[in-house]
Amino acid sequence: MSEKRACIETTHEDAPTIAAALRPDNTPSMTTRVDDGAIRTTVERETAGGLQSTVDDYVVNLTVAETVARTAREHSTQP
Template sequence: MRRADVATTHDDASTVAAALRPDNTPSMTTRVADDVVRTVVERETAGGLGSTLDDYVVNLTVAETVARTAREHRHNHE
């Protein structure tokens, strides 16, 4: 079994994690602690792990953009 533990820091970690979870596969778990999103990925092969991590990074980028846009929208309407 191959395993990766990815931890990233975000201004709105809960929103980022919520945006990521629907795209998680059964081999992935995502948790939030303070401003850190931690996702653990386990796959049978290194190639499978690499592919899953590639997808995860794309999803993480989108999730961070969505969270930032929502934060800016809230700020502009306060």
């Protein structure tokens, strides 16, 4: 059976910090790297359903990491 693969690329103001927050939740089937302000994550799974579940979890984690980073930036710039 061939592996199913998804490549997710997102850009962020603080991509290295967000990528660092995501990496602990990565499974062995995932790789994450940062290039020029973009986070690139590749997910490989044996089944389409497994791929969908992993990508869904990743997007939730990404949303949380982005929200926390944005909130921290906003609070650090307030007087």
